Amino acid sequence: MFVGAVNIRHYLSESLLLNGGHIEDGVRPSERRKGIATQMIGLALDECKKLGIDKVLMVCDSNNIGSAKSIINNGGVIENEIEIDGIVEQRFWINNN
Template identity: 40%
Template sequence: MDAFRLTGISDAFAEAIETYRAEFHTGGMRVTHTPDRIPGLDGLEDFESASDWIEYTRSMAGKIGWYLSVREGDNRIIGAIVLRHRLEYDDDDIDFASHIGYSIHPAERNKGYAKAQLGLALLEAKKLGLDSVRIVCRDTNTASRRTILANGGEYVDSIYGEESCMTIERYDIRLS
């Protein structure tokens, strides 16, 4: 695993985000019930351009933070994180809500980035004053399960979504 840093979303990354989006979908992994959704870049699927989405992320400052994991050597985006400051969802969605969503570029998986990236996201959550975070993953996503457990995740339960036809595992991670 090469060194990387977490950085906030900015216009300087618009083209790289578009590339990440295209390459993520070429990787063929459906991780959510919304086919175009990329964990960690929540909402991007609703915008034609990354530039428009970046503007949207600015409007959500103070509620949601987005971060890119950028490799030091080549400035390539290797992953993305969304950090929700509070769980505010419709009653129908609250069971599936999580503070942190993340993804790793398909070509960068199985290199240790996910564990390190989630660890950095947990530090950001602690800076916000959160005592614990809720993280969810599909029951078939063994890589995410391992990543969550490696960062101190405690299994809460599994729930089945009628609309998504997916079983989601819920984990809590204590930050204090």
């Protein structure tokens, strides 16, 4: 059964630096609230470390409390909120040393 997916971007373009980040994740709705996203992000951070990415950017909608918690659980610290096309996005940095 497909539970979720995670993408790692090795480099950030100008638009990904603003709204996208290094790691993007998604979990099947029926599998949410089980800690899966937190685990996926942790594994992705391990891979980022292997790639030499020491400071990792993650972005989520400000109303997506579950995503924000998963990012914070992995050491994410909010830098700011920005509005893009009427949607407020939160930008988190994770120190991955």
